[in-house]
Structures are given as structure tokens and as C-alpha cells.
Amino acid sequence: MLPDTAHHHSSALAHQFDTIEQQRDATTLGMWVFLATEVLFFGGLFATYSIYRVWYPDAFGAASRTLDITLGTINTAVLITSSLTMALAVHSAQVGQRRLLMLFLVVTMALGLVFLGIKGYEYYQKFVEHHVPGSNFQFAPEYARNAQIFFSLYFMMTGLHAAHMIIGLGIMTWMLVWSWNGTVSREYASPIEIAGLYWHFVDIIWIFLYPLLYLIGRHVHV
Amino acid sequence: MASSTVLLPPHHYLNDGYGVKSWLLTRDHKRIALLYLAGITFFFFVGGAMAVLIRLELTTPAGDLVSDETYNKLFTMHGVMMVFFFLIPSIPATLGNFLVPLLIGAKDLAFPKLNLASWYIYMIGGLFTLYALIAGGVDTGWTFYTPFSTVSSTTNVIPTAFGIFITGFSSILTGLNFIITIHRMRAPGMTWFRLPLFIWSIYATSMIFVLGTPVLAITMLLVAAERLFHFGFFDPALGGDPVLFQHLFWFYSHPAVYIMVLPAMGVVSEIVPAFCRKRVFGYSFVAFASVAIAVLGFLVWGHHLFVAGESAYSAMIFSSLSFLVAIPSAVKVFNWTATMYKGSISWETPMLYAIGFIGLFTMGGLTGLFLATLPIDVHVTDTYFVIAHFHYIMVGGAIMGYMGGLHYWWPKISGRLYNEFLAKISAGIIFLGFNLTFFPQFVLGYLGMPRRYHAYPPEFQVLNVLSSAGASILGVGYLLPLGYLMWSLRYGRLAGSNPWGAVGLEWATTSPPPTENFAETPTVTWEAYQYDAPAEHHAA
Amino acid sequence: MSEYVVRRRVYFTIYAILIACTLLTAQVAFLDLGAWNTVAAVGIAAFKAVLVILFFMHVRYSTPLTWLVVGGSLFWFGILLVLTMSDYLTRGWHTY
Numbered sequence: 105m106l107p108d109t110a111h112h113h114s115s116a117l118a119h120q121f122d123t124i125e126q127q128r129d130a131t132t133l134g135m136w137v138f139l140a141t142e143v144l145f146f147g148g149l150f151a152t153y154s155i156y157r158v159w160y161p162d163a164f165g166a167a168s169r170t171l172d173i174t175l176g177t178i179n180t181a182v183l184i185t186s187s188l189t190m191a192l193a194v195h196s197a198q199v200g201q202r203r204l205l206m207l208f209l210v211v212t213m214a215l216g217l218v219f220l221g222i223k224g225y226e227y228y229q230k231f232v233e234h235h236v237p238g239s240n241f242q243f244a245p246e247y248a249r250n251a252q253i254f255f256s257l258y259f260m261m262t263g264l265h266a267a268h269m270i271i272g273l274g275i276m277t278w279m280l281v282w283s284w285n286g287t288v289s290r291e292y293a294s295p296i297e298i299a300g301l302y303w304h305f306v307d308i309i310w311i312f313l314y315p316l317l318y319l320i321g322r323h324v325h326v
Numbered sequence: 327m328a329s330s331t332v333l334l335p336p337h338h339y340l341n342d343g344y345g346v347k348s349w350l351l352t353r354d355h356k357r358i359a360l361l362y363l364a365g366i367t368f369f370f371f372v373g374g375a376m377a378v379l380i381r382l383e384l385t386t387p388a389g390d391l392v393s394d395e396t397y398n399k400l401f402t403m404h405g406v407m408m409v410f411f412f413l414i415p416s417i418p419a420t421l422g423n424f425l426v427p428l429l430i431g432a433k434d435l436a437f438p439k440l441n442l443a444s445w446y447i448y449m450i451g452g453l454f455t456l457y458a459l460i461a462g463g464v465d466t467g468w469t470f471y472t473p474f475s476t477v478s479s480t481t482n483v484i485p486t487a488f489g490i491f492i493t494g495f496s497s498i499l500t501g502l503n504f505i506i507t508i509h510r511m512r513a514p515g516m517t518w519f520r521l522p523l524f525i526w527s528i529y530a531t532s533m534i535f536v537l538g539t540p541v542l543a544i545t546m547l548l549v550a551a552e553r554l555f556h557f558g559f560f561d562p563a564l565g566g567d568p569v570l571f572q573h574l575f576w577f578y579s580h581p582a583v584y585i586m587v588l589p590a591m592g593v594v595s596e597i598v599p600a601f602c603r604k605r606v607f608g609y610s611f612v613a614f615a616s617v618a619i620a621v622l623g624f625l626v627w628g629h630h631l632f633v634a635g636e637s638a639y640s641a642m643i644f645s646s647l648s649f650l651v652a653i654p655s656a657v658k659v660f661n662w663t664a665t666m667y668k669g670s671i672s673w674e675t676p677m678l679y680a681i682g683f684i685g686l687f688t689m690g691g692l693t694g695l696f697l698a699t700l701p702i703d704v705h706v707t708d709t710y711f712v713i714a715h716f717h718y719i720m721v722g723g724a725i726m727g728y729m730g731g732l733h734y735w736w737p738k739i740s741g742r743l744y745n746e747f748l749a750k751i752s753a754g755i756i757f758l759g760f761n762l763t764f765f766p767q768f769v770l771g772y773l774g775m776p777r778r779y780h781a782y783p784p785e786f787q788v789l790n791v792l793s794s795a796g797a798s799i800l801g802v803g804y805l806l807p808l809g810y811l812m813w814s815l816r817y818g819r820l821a822g823s824n825p826w827g828a829v830g831l832e833w834a835t836t837s838p839p840p841t842e843n844f845a846e847t848p849t850v851t852w853e854a855y856q857y858d859a860p861a862e863h864h865a866a
Numbered sequence: 867m868s869e870y871v872v873r874r875r876v877y878f879t880i881y882a883i884l885i886a887c888t889l890l891t892a893q894v895a896f897l898d899l900g901a902w903n904t905v906a907a908v909g910i911a912a913f914k915a916v917l918v919i920l921f922f923m924h925v926r927y928s929t930p931l932t933w934l935v936v937g938g939s940l941f942w943f944g945i946l947l948v949l950t951m952s953d954y955l956t957r958g959w960h961t962y
Contacts, residue, residue: 140935140939143942151946155951180888184914187881188878195872312908314888316908323899323903
């Protein structure tokens, strides 16, 4: 580390850091450690899911088959595409292409909204079919008890995922503002990189949720 | 040592801006540490008030002071306040926040604004949970076992669970901040194995903050969701398993006890060499032991479920792993003892607390081994034996470490010396009061008195009275430091930069330190605890 | 430490593989492979996740410390899963 007199006088450099490289390194590592906490956060739900899937495979299969696999697959493709546009946004920031950066951020957000829209429609379908756990729950009698656990997990896991997406949209809005007003630049692209890490993580959660929720027992011909 | 010609430095962090805004909007890790100090002291006395009522009820065998439902609420809030709002943040958020940048030669933590946010999250979570207490209380125990907490309890489970959920983020962000800071902001020459052992302990603690707390967060959300929406995770009526809650809860809550004790061990690792004027024996063993405790601590949670319904095979695995986790703790105790051997020992207050820690933690730890032994646990689980065990660790261990650290670094934090005589008396009172309170509880538990009962058979009264008497003494012991420490802020003798003649970067700057910690970023060329080295390696 | 700028062609290639894997896993779900259905589903998902982590999240070009954080978080989730399952899978076992 250089002594204080040889500072990089970048306006983006925070006082506690000596160089902009140290700052970028620290903030990137900080986001990774935060994502590690998110792995454990969702991990509790995945562990719960695993146990009940082992215990009630048939009920889980029956419940899973009532989910709309077409919409689920489309949503998976939508999120993966949004990860592509996010990665392209990061690239644009790194090479200093401000307009392209803003475009890719907007497209990413639009795809996120499409995902949430489809999800909302699926929730509505579940409500109409009386698959929401609680006193109105209705299901085939031999699976009803345990199917309610499946749907509890479905709403909890996708709900938490959706909450993270909404937060992600908030972060992207913030990044859009920073891209527009010049806070983000070729020298200081790390906010976009870090926002990208968060977005990709939310995508990865869905990459696992999709098969675990939508693809159980599909081969069973009832 | 301080002489009568010591002056306060003209510019330091306490006079760098006055007024409420300069404190509530500060980014200075030292001021944030003091904000936390105020918060945790407040919540400690709230939890302490609950303890007073509990011990008052238990002086007589009949349940005559409060109803059984009220008693349930008392011990629940005692546990919730003490665990989540006092013990977990205590050393990391106060001493850790204050000292981590100083000990590694940095200007601040990696993310100062995040640090301030952590404090706000802590206070909001704490006050929200306090609201749940005032608005009727919770009666599930701090452990929230299902299905009582999700189905049958009629009390404020959801706000309490939510308050704890919010506060968890404070822990997570603090741990994240410490990890990044220690990795990326060490001064030139401050290699990993030159770090003070307190930093190793804080690092290990931060690993637990980051990896464990999120599971508590999701568990609290699951409880709230189950209660609100009638989901089926823990409900046997739907095929759910209540024991699953216990798995998820203890996955965090067992490592949480290492969050409470590791920083206290770190404090002891600083105090012992300073007051024996000797390097720590086996530095790298102590450093690795901290990490080992953090890692192994995640593998033993099932020992809380021995009689809950987990499988016998699972119980055997967890029992064996629980024996394993005792080893690194024992290594530390041996190494502290070896450090004292042939050292030049002086018995100032911090050293009294450090010795108290070593003895009482050893007792708590050994009784933990009893509990890890399956057949013994079947006999004493859910009795006062368990209560005595964990209070030996948390009060005899963690709080003693906290008090020791507070006294050791008080001159650095405030620039003042406290009254040593009063401090020694208080330490003695605390030690006496503590043992009188909790030793009888080992016997009570062995004899079969269950925990969480507000009434008990008359033959247990004598031991309960002894315990309550001890509690009143302990209470006095904790009130005295509040008095003399506050008094010293105004009237204490000025400390100077290094009143103890100790080795460490924190002693190389003024007391109180300037806002940016060091006039110039230090370059470290010496090993930790070089008490046997020439004076120029020591503080100014 | 300069930040590595990944070529856009890499991103598009990975994207194509990810979409292909999504369609694949949806098709495989309708085949009766018994217990292997789950293995295939989780396996394909894991493969997709690894691609996102390595290329979209730049872990392939990152420091060993980043790898440690990623690996550590997955390992810790593994502890939660495995030790909890060790209870559930052995509940029916007799000790006599």
C-alpha cells in the first residue's frame, strides 16, 4: 500500500481505502460474502424441501404436476436472458459505453418485470384452483395433507425469490441513475459488476427452483 | 504508566464534532462502537430485570409471585433479550467495532456506512422486540419450539420472530464488514500471523455470523409464515415434523454460543500477555483453534435434540462431534496457562476478569462434555444442570471476557483511568455472586429440578434461595461498573496512550485516538506480543 | 488488480448452452428414469449454475479468495443438508 500522499485522487475513492483497486476488490468481495449468506438463507428452505420430498414423493409429484410447466419454462428462459443482458451491461460499463449500459440495464429490468408478471399470473391460477394452503385448500384426498406442504414450500420459496427480484429491480433502478449521472464510468464500473453478481445469484436460485418445483413426477401418467 | 503531566490529545474522535447529528450520522467505527455500547447496556438491564423477577419467584417453592403464564413470558424475554440483544452483539459490536481497525492499522472498517446501518437495524429490531414484550409478551421460550409456537401459543410470537429476523441482518452485515476489513485493510507488514489473537477470534466469529445467522433468519420467517398462513412445515397434522424446526433453529443457535465465547477468548488472549509481560505460548495454535472452534461448532447442533426425537444414529454422530469441539477450547486454556508460567504477572482488574474467565469457562466447558454424553444428557436435559452449564459459559465466560475487555481498553476508548480499587471490588463481587447463583443450579439439575418451571418441590428450596441470593449480589456487581466507569469519563485520571505498557498498534496512538486512528499509516515489522523485544517496537 | 473484461462472444455462447439445458431438462422430466429423474434434474441445474457462476459472475477470472467464499458457502449448505438428512434417513433404523 502506498503512503497517504500518493493517493489516487479519483472522486469515487472512499476515505477508508488507499487505492481504487483496493476499494473495488473490497466491495466485490463484500458482495460475494453477502451472496454466501444468501446461499445459507435459501439453503434452509432447500433443506426443508429435500426432507419432505424424500418423505412424500407421490404427493409432491401430484402437486408438482398442477404447476404450469410451459409458463415455468418460459420464465426460466426469461431469467436466463436477463442474466445475459446483465452480463452485457457489465461489459458495456467496463468499456465505457454509457448508452449501451443503460439500454442493457433497462432490458434486464423489463425481463425481470415479465418474470414477475408471469409469476403473478401463476399465483392467481393457484388461488383459483384452491391450492393456496389454509382453510380453502382443496386437493385429491389421498395426497391433500402432504400436498399442502408442497404448496407451502412453493409459495415460500418462489415468494422469497420474487422478493429478491423486486429488490433487484430496485438495485437496477439505482444503477440506471448512476449510469445516467456519470457516477459509473469506465474507471469505476464496479457498482454495475456488483449489482450483476446479485442479479445472477437470484437467477441461480430460480435455476434450482424450476426443476425442484415444476419437474417432479412429470413422467407419471395418471 | 500515566504520569501527572499527561494531557488529552487536542483532536480525538470524541471531540470531532458535537451534537446529536454528529453521533447519529457518524461513519466513525469508534463512535458506532459507543452507540452499540449504549444499546447493549440498555438491553442487558432489561434482560437483567427479567432475571431478577425470575429469581424472586424461585425463592419460594410455590408459584406465588406470578402466574405460570407470566413466568413463561419472563424467562422467554430474559432469553431473547440476553441472547440476541446483549450477548451476540456485545464484544463484536462494541470492542470489535472499536478495535478491529486500530489493531490492524486501518483508518476505519471497509464499509463505514454499512456499519452505521447495522447499528440502526440492531436498534430497530431491539425496540420492535421490546414492543412485543410490553404489548403482552411471548411465552414460547427463546427457543420457539414448534408446534407450540406455530399453533397453540396465543402470545406475540410473530412480532418477536420478526424482530429477531430484522436484528439478524445487523449481525450478518457486521460479520461481513469484519471479514472484508481483516482480509483487505491490514497495514503494510501486518501479515496474518502477526495479527493480534483478538483479530483471529473476531474473524472466526464473523465466519459464524455470516454462515449461521441466515439460517436463523429463514427459520424465524418459517415460524411467522406457519402462524400467519397456516403453511405446513412443522405441523404434524399435515405431515410436517416439529423436530425439523429444532434442526434449523439449532443449526444457528449452537454456533451462536461460539459467537458469544470466541470474542471473549480473544479478549483473554490480549489481556494475559499484557499482564504477564510475555508472548502468548503457541500463538499459531491459538489462532488455528479459533478457526477450528468456528468450523467444528457448526457440526454439533444435534446435541440439543438428543431427547427430541432425532434418530439414535444421528445422536451418536452429534455426540462424538461435540466431544471433538471441546479440543480447540482446551488448547486455548492450556496455552493461556503456559503463557502465565514464568511470566511477570500483575493483578490489575482486566487480569482478574481474564483469570475468572479461564476458570469458569473451564467448568462450563467440562459440564458441556457431561451433556454431550448421551446417557447423562437423558438424565439432566431440560433440568437446571443445563441452565447452570450455559450460564457458566455465557456469564462466567462471555460476560467476564466482556468486562475484562471493557476495563482493559477503557483508557483507550475514553482517555481516562477508572478507580482501580472499586473495579477490583466489583470483579470480586461479580465472581462471588456468579458462583453463588449458578453452582447450586448444577446440584439442582442433577437432583432433578426441571427448567422453566415457576414452582418446584419444597426440598429444592434451600438451593434455590442460595441461587437467588447470589443473583442479588451479582446484580450489585454489575451496577457498580456502570457507576465508576461513567464517573471516570469526567473525573478519571488521564490515561495517556499506553497506561498498561502493552504491545499492540492500538497503544501506539493517542488515548482517545484521532478520528482517522493513526497520524500516519503504520508499517509493521514486529511479531505479535513482542514483550521481549527492544522498546522501540512498543507504543510511544 | 485489473478487472478482466470478458468477451461478449463468451456470454452469448454460455447463454445458448443455458437455454439448451433448460429445454433438455424439461424434456427429460417426461421420461421415466425412476430415481435418476431427480439426479438428472438437479445435475443439469447444477451444471447451469456452474456456468453462470464461472462466466456471468466472472469466478473463472477471480481470486482464490472468491473461490473460497463460493466453495465455502456451498460446503456449509452441504453441512446443513447432510447432517439433517442423517437424522431423517436413519429414523427407521433400529439400534437393537
